[in-house]
Amino acid sequence: MGNKFVVIDLETTGNSPKKGDKIIQFAAVVIKNGKIIEEYSSFINPGKPIPPFIEELTGLDDEIVHDAPVFSEIAPKVHTLLEDAYFVAHNVLFDLSFLQEELIEAGYNGFYGPVLDTVELSRILMPTADSFQLSELAQREGLNHERPHQADSDAYVTAELLLRLLVRLEKLPLNTTKQIHKLSGSLKSDLDLLLDNIIIQKESSIEYLQDDLDIHHGIALKRTLDQIDYKNHEEIEFPTQQSxxxxxxxxxxxxxxxxxxxxxxxxxxxxxxxxxxxxxxxxxxxxxxxxxxxxxxxxxxxxxxxxxxxxxxxxxxxxxxxxxxxxxxxxxxxxxxxxxxxKGRNHYLSLAKFEQTLKDKDDNYDTVLTKMQILVWLTETNTGDIDELNLSSGGMIYWNKIKNDEAIFLQNKSWLSRDFYYRARKAALKSDIIITNHALLLSDLVADNKILPEYSHVVIDEGHHFVKASGKHFGSTLDYLHTRFLLGRIGHLEQKQLLYKLEQIIEKEEISDYKLIHSFELNQMMNELLFEMDELFKIIGVFTKKKTRSRKGYNRINCRISADEASKEWKAVEASAERFLFLLKDFYTELNNRLDFISSIKDHLSAREKSFMEELVTLCIELEEIMLVIKKAILHPSKDYVIWIELDIRSMQNATTIYAQPIEVxxxxxxxxxxxxxxxxxxxxxxxxxxxxxxxxxxxxxxxxxxxxxxxPSPFDYEEQIKLFIPEDLPEVNAVPIEEYVTAISEHIISIAEATKGRMLILFTSHEMLRKTYELIKESGFLDDYAIIAQGVSSGSRSRLTRNFQKFDKAILLGTNSFWEGVDIPGEDLSCLIIIRLPFSPPDDPYTEAKCDQIKQSGGNAFSDYSLPDAIIRFKQGFGRLIRTRSDKGFIFIFDRRIITTHYGKAFLESIPKIPIIKSKIDGMIDTIKKSMN
The missing domain is CATH 3.40.50 (Rossmann fold)
Structure with a gap:
């Protein structure tokens, strides 16, 4: 750690120095010999007003920077700090671009030394982190980060993070360090310079490999743990008595x-x-x-x-x-x-495939970064399970090349004892409990090569999802982007993708016993296939738009296809699907003929050629699945299936998916x-x-x-722990325009939030209503000192939004579908739950529509047999978000007055524990809350 590192963080008026955005706060932390030796920070007068959203994000306003120096006044200090140093930042290109502009404007040459990006380094050296945001990494590492989006605080935390990353880097085994060094030329960071020094130091002394690591084929791996002998054990009988x-x-x-x-x-x-x-x-x-x-x-x-x-x-x-x-x-x-x-086989890394692709020359940034992440991860993981990794979308494309499957060409026995999938299966055979998911359990029912060992007894937790999971599993989808991506991976001859590599192998071999069409014909078939695929999805888009009226404010539309659909537009879809299927069958057959031939001479293939062929075999299996979906969803739909199309009207062709799912499972x-x-x-x-x-x-x-x-029943004392409020001064949800309803509920939410001091979860059934409510509350200004976090508006996954919600004393979280269950916020972090509408599925939802039609045709009552009980199950899930422990207390508001004004409303109340129900105007409820809290 003898190098000098200057960790920089800036707060700015916007994202683009080229468009005139300026720095409003500069901070630097200097590290030398592994220690922080200097800190410097200054507010900067940008010479222009600070935009309101930047004020909200950083807490910096025009008054704070009014008497601050302009950048040219601190430029000499900045220039001196950066001499002979690495420029380090969290997302380095952002900070560097601003600083270059300002330094040049102040008469300096700018910075042209080595740079390090701590986002990039974190991705490589902490590949299992849930998030690479600075605040999330600080929390993960136990670093104190009290003032996010303040440059001095951010710079100091980034410096502490860098020190930890450098320690991790130096601890990597020499093999891994060299492999990362070889790949580092495609990075934003000048990591190669750092690694040069580390490699020289490691090679100049005897390096002892850590006891828990092993080197195989040049790759460092975490050593397989010795299995305990589970055969001999003390007997135990089931405890029948309470004592x-x-x-x-x-x-x-x-x-x-x-x-x-x-x-x-x-x-x-x-x-x-x-x-x-x-x-x-x-x-x-x-x-x-x-x-x-x-x-x-x-x-x-x-x-x-x-x-x-x-x-x-x-x-x-x-x-x-x-x-x-x-x-x-x-x-x-x-x-x-x-x-x-x-888990399913595709969840596990194939070490044989990874070893081979590691040798491939590939300058794609995401691929290179993912290779580095996996090299580091292999020194840590016991499982080889993809779910441990945090990969980019580009990284997931690379993962598809190296995931485990039934190898035909790459049967490398030297990796077998270390193969993650086989180790997982072997461990399962010796286990007492095998934990899996509904999807794998269902897949194994009909699989030829079963993953789970033979079993006769199973516990299904989260059982209310089992029917839904079954429907999805027994169904299938046809997606434009996925289909385009598959064909693109095979590619044209001129693109030098897999088709080109396949033909290169065939040209070298004697094929007199095999009748294979000329490579030119195969290439022409690919051209025709791509054309017909584009045509098919264009025609599907035209059909869907004509059949469905898009609603204002909605970008996604869907339409259900009946099994006896006979419109002229649908006939055009069928004709196009037949042409595409005909070509796809021919292409698939010719590919398989070539693979059969190559399989007969696989002993002649190099390891790299075997890797290409393995990828092609996987793609052929996926092409076969596409052909089955076309038949099932378009050409021969069953009356027992619901078929529907979903598309985004902003990009119809690229965002089109066809679904086929059994109505009854x-x-x-x-x-x-x-x-x-x-x-x-x-x-x-x-x-x-x-x-x-x-x-x-x-x-x-x-x-x-x-x-x-x-x-x-739950052991909780709900009558003491919960009060349920049903306001009587709200309009009926379906009786007024959405704008009027949103105005009314927003006023109530503001009043309740002020009484409960936030700590509130609001459950919606519509993204549109959530968004309108969020915007109206923000515009009102009444809750400016509250953190208002909204799904689909605030960035982040459900778990990240929940964590952000828990960080603030005064916070409000607005969520839709996924927030109705699985969100666990115990204690004082959550004390108020608001249910905006009873959670009925939309009547125009294709599956709901098909299910209800089927019930009606069999003489049943669609509402009481399906729609109502389905909504009650979801309502119970939402209700369960509030009380998670014996000590929790709180308030539930139900804004949907149908719960008391309709004959079916009482079914919801009869399905939850008995609790006090208060029906009055909001003012009286606020008084009750204040008394309860006091």
Whole structure:
């Protein structure tokens, strides 16, 4: 660390110095010999007004910078600081471009020394970080960052981050360092200069490889952990008595409080497993259902010598089970517990493919950066699971080349013992619990090469999603961009993509025994295929626009296609699809003929050629799937499927997707799943409607005789912990224009926020209404001292928006669909929940429309049999966001007056715990809140 680094951060009036934007704050932190030796910062008068959004972001206004120096006055100091130094910044090109302009304007030559970008370095050296924003990285590393978007604070935190990154860089094994050095020419940072010194130091002394690392084919990997022998273990019987259960739980929870519901669920799960029965168990929030099914599942698995599968819908729950519940369970049990997470094969890295592509010369920035990330990650990962990595969209394109699949050409046995996928499967065979997701569980039902080991017993958590996951799995999609991308990867001969590489191999070989068409003909077929594909999606766009009226303010439109669609425009779609399919079949056949030939001479191929062919085999499988979708969705649609088109009217062709999905999955699940398994236990906090399981049983294809059902109430005292308000001075949601309704609810939200001091989650069913409400609240100025975070408006994923919400004392979070469940904000961070509308699916949603039509045709009532219970399940999920622990307290507002003015409204209230309901005007409610909070 003997180099000099100057870490710079600037606050500016905008994003472009070329357009006249200026610096308003400069900060520099100097690092030498691994220590911070100097700090310097100054406000700068930009000679122009600071825009309001910059004021809001930085807290800097015209008054603060009025008496500050202009940049030319501090330019000598800046120039001196940067002498013989690395210029370092978080997104270095932004800061450097501003500083160059200002230095040149002040009469200096500008900075032309080496630069380092801490965003880039973080991506390489912290490849598993959730985010590469400075504030998120600071939190991850435990760095104090009190004033984000203030240059002095940002520069200091960036300097601390740089010091940690340099330590990580120096600790990398020599092999990894050299490989990164070889790739570093495509980076923004002058990383090669730093690495030159590190490599010289490492080569000049004896470097001992860390004990937990291994070198194979020149690649440094984390060493495989020795497997514990799980065969010999102390026996344990299921604790049937309450005293036995208490004794068991106290091993992990010394201050354990008895939860009768948890004990009841343990008995029910164990009973279903041992009696070979299916069970539906609704366990309210706070029951502790994870351990209530894990304990009996592990004990039963030991008894029969087989692992029990636990399937979840979300990765969040998988992570919670592995990091939180399994370690606690281990403390309870007298034997080593083996729990593994098993995912689909494509989730795992193929080391053979990675080794080969590492040698490829590729200047693509995202590819090079991703290779570096993976080289570092391989020194850390035990799993090789893509979900650990934070890759760019360009990085994901590279991942598709190196993901694990059934290798035909690259059968490199030297990697087999280290192959992540085979290791995961081997571990699963020896495990007590296999944690997986609904998608893999469903895929394995019909797969020829099964990933999960043989199993007869499964627990399905987040069971209210199982039907939805089944519909998506048994359905299929045809997407323009994906199809275009696949064909583009095969490419024309002149593009020197895979088709060119294929022909290069064939030209070298004797092919007298194979009848292969000339490469020119194959190239012509590709040209025709691309033309027909573009035509097909253009015609689909014309059809969709004509059939669907786009609504003002909506860019995305969808339209459902009936199985007997006979319009002239649809006939044009069918004709185009037939032409495209005909060409695709011919092209696919010719590709396969070539692959058959090359497979017969694969021993002649170089490792690089085998890698190309492996990629082509994967693409052929995907082309086969496209042909099946065209038949299923366009040419031969079934009346049992719902077919619909979605497109973005701003870019119709590029953003067009066709979906085909079974309307009912119950029969498929019953025949292929429930009837083939001895015991399936489905659990969730939201399975019943008005204390009845009729709806979920019907959706799953089950009858009451097929399984046991049980409702285990939450141990929370909802009557003491929640007050539910239904304002009487709001208009009916469907009785007034949306603008009038938004104005009314915005006024109420402002009043409630001022009374509760924020800490509020507002659930919408419409992005349009959310956006209009957000804009109106911001424009009002009444909540200027609140952090207002809105899904689809504020940038970031759901988890990032939630984390941002929790950072502020006075915060309001507006969310739609995904925020109705899976958001866990315990304690005082959340004390108020507002439900804007009852969460009915839109009647013009293609799946809802098809489902309702099918129910009507069979003589049922679409509203009471589907629309209402589906909305109630979602309503219960939304209701569950507020109270997550025994100590939580809060207020729920329901703005949709249909809950009290319609005959079906009471069904929603009857499906949640009994709580006090207050109906009055908003002023009276505000008084009640203030009294409660005092």
């Amino acid at each position: 036995q259960k208490i004794e068991l739980f106290k091993k992990a929870f010394p201050a354990y409080e008895i939860r009768s519901g948890q004990f009841s669920m343990m008995d029910s799960v164990y009973g279903a497993l041992t009696q070979k029965k299916h069970a539906i168990i609704e366990a309210g929030t706070g029951v502790g259902k994870s351990l209530a099914y894990l304990i009996p599942a592990v004990i039963f698995g030991k008894e029969i010598g087989q692992p029990v599968i636990v399937s979840t819908y979300t990765t969040n729950l998988q992570a919670q089970l592995l990091s939180n519940d399994i370690p606690k369970l281990q403390k309870m049990l007298p034997f080593p517990l083996k729990a593994v997470l098993l 119950g029969d498929i699940l019953k025949q292929d799943f429930f009837e083939k398994k001895e015991s399936v236990i489905i659990t969730s906090a939201t399975l019943s409607v008005k204390n009845s399981f009729h709806y979920i049983l019907n959706e799953l294809g089950l009858k009451p005789i097929d399984c046991s059902v049980e409702q285990i």
